[in-house]
Amino acid sequence: MMNNYSSQDFLSVARRITYDATIPELLEEAVRNHEGRLSDKGAICVTTGKHTGRSPKDRFIVDTPDIHDLIHWSNTNQPCSENTFNRLYEKMKDYAKDHQLFVTDALVGADPAYKLQIKCINEHAWHHLFLKQLFIRPKTKLTTPAEFTLICMPSVKANPIEDGTHSETFIIVNFSKKMVLIGGGAYAGEMKKAIFSVMNFILPQRGVLSMHCSANVGKDGNSALFFGLSGTGKTTLSADPNRSLIGDDEHGWSEHGIFNVEGGCYAKTIKITPESEPEIYNAIQYGTVLENVYINPYTREPDFFDARFTQNTRTAYPIENITNAIVPSMAGHPNAIIFLTADAFGVLPPIAKLTKEQAMYHFLSGYTSKVAGTERGITEPQATFSIGFGEPFFPLPPLQYARLLGEKINQYNTSVYLVNTGWTGGPYGVGKRMELKYTRAMISAALDGKLDDVTWTKHEYFQLNIPDSCPGVPSEVLNPENTWMDKKAYKNQAEKLVRLFAENVKRFAGEMPDEILNAGPRLEE
Structure with a gap:
């Protein structure tokens, strides 16, 4: 049979x-x-x-x-x-x-x-x-x-x-x-x-855009999407006490608005504390899963700083365990999209506003960078590109997702911003990580419409519009070149990253329309 x-x-x-x-x-x-084994709070602790x-x-x-x-x-x-x-x-x-x-x-x-x-x-x-x-x-x-x-x-x-x-x-x-x-x-x-x-x-x-992103919604009903690879701050920045969580990882954007694909969260737990990640820490309750987290065999308390099994320790819990989550996990069309990147070269601006074509270009690029010490053999910043900020999970041709994104941005007049949570004042090892309070202030300004009336300056290499001012952020921070002591070194690093972008988009040769290709970083002739 x-x-x-x-x-x-x-x-x-x-x-x-x-x-x-x-x-x-x-x-x-x-x-x-x-x-x-059960933890002291009734979570099941497993190893894989x-x-x-x-x-x-x-x-x-x-x-x-x-x-x-x-x-x-x-x-x-x-x-x-x-x-x-x-x-x-x-x-x-x-x-x-x-x-x-x-x-x-x-x-x-x-x-x-x-x-x-x-x-x-x-x-x-x-x-x-x-x-x-x-x-x-x-x-x-x-x-x-x-x-x-x-x-x-x-x-x-x-x-x-x-x-x-x-x-x-x-x-x-x-x-x-x-x-x-x-x-x-x-x-x-x-x-x-x-x-x-x-x-x-x-x-x-x-006709629904599926997205690897987190999402939240403000008290005014305006929702926002946060795209970003590991280490860019997606979970931290989307967890806002003044906004309600729609979901932390997977969403769809239909004619009705945005919706969570899942009913729970799968969060990293390494080094979390009640102070650093209160939402995640407090969500670990009875019936949740702790994956590869070491627990004390006597007290059964999890040790979130112990990485003996892996740095990729995780917990799985229903979204209802987040106090400010909304259920059902749906909201209206987003008024803002945030692309997060952790630029270890220290040359991208901390915030820039994108055109529709630039949004499609950076969506297809999905750029961030790995730094020394994150993986064996990495001794200097290494650019990483991942289509849609989640390339392994997209089975259809990349331009199919990018075109849907462009159509949605046009149809619902959604603003798109590129936010660099990486380094400023120099590359990794020389400069310093962008202060979280500044990043939060910039994102809040973008979501609250406080950047609508400011003036903008176009960046020479990346073709990005940089705000000349932003509430809560020193103006000298906004232009990355101003934070470098060695201007020639900045120019060299910026040109290096531009070439990496150009090399990456070669994989779309013959497919990427000129209006998208020309919206990316480029060197002056």
Whole structure:
């Protein structure tokens, strides 16, 4: 009999199925199965073995005729055969015959018009708890069939020679079968990002811009989006006591406004304190997940400064645990977009206003920089470019997302700003990090309309409009060249970064329209 590759087919062979387990039941199961230990506050503390972060080289999209021409095939969107998917599906199905599975239906997409129903199937109770916290929990039992199935079984490992993978770990998205298979690794973030990738495939084809960003809304109803790679301050700057949180990581922008894709948050915990990150610290409550966080074996208190397992320690909790979060997580069209970059060269202005074309250019660039000490072998600032500030999660051609962004900016008259949270007065090692109070003041001014009536000066190399004044910020800080003692050194560093931008956009050769290409940094002839 031919396999129909459905959740019903998969579950038909399982030895034991626990449906719709509650948070307390999943905590009990996780402890009973020695998957983790409870903290003093009732969070489940787990470790994930050798994978303490995503494994992008082990992520694949099944290449089928119906989706082949839709996908932007690349190092991040790697193809695999239907045979590879089928073999691993059968391995997981065989494993299910002798093991317990946890099953529930959840939702992603807070906008009812664009929600997606996911059937979640897990072998680990703590993984199931993670999904209960991260996805949207339906208020009533869902009676309609799930539209996509997520199966995660870390105990099932691939054989690279037989199965056509790169290692024993695999994350495979099959858009034709509407199924995601994850095995050989226990890092929970793979599940979250796999479903985000699914939404990034579905939503743009329905005219909705899917975005890797955080979002908040002011008391006046004006919402804002914050894009930025790790280390740029996205979580810190979007957590504003005077604004309500819509979400911290994944959003859609439809004709109705913006909406959170998720129902929870997956926040970094390294070195957090009640003073530095009060919202995250206080959100770690009963039933939340602490991933790769060391806890004292006697007091069961988490030690957020202990990085023995990884620097990438995480917690997963429902958005309701944030006191100023809004639920349902939706708001009107954004009046402002903030692109965050941590420029370790120290040459980008602390804030600049972008035209629509510049916004599309910097969205496609997704620039920030790594600094010495962050990774082995990095001894000087290293430019990093990531399309849409989240390149690994976008399966469609990059310009499809950029064009949607441009259309939304035009349609809703949204202002876009590039904010540098990196270095000033010199590069990393010479200058200093931009003061947080100044960055907050600039963002507040942008969101509150206080930059609408100021005069602007165009930067020579980056073609960016820099405000001549900003409330709460010394005017000499606003132009980066003014903060450098050695003007020639500034010129050299600026030219170096311009060349890096130019080198990066070569990958869009023949695709990027001239009006976008010409909006980027360039050297004077």
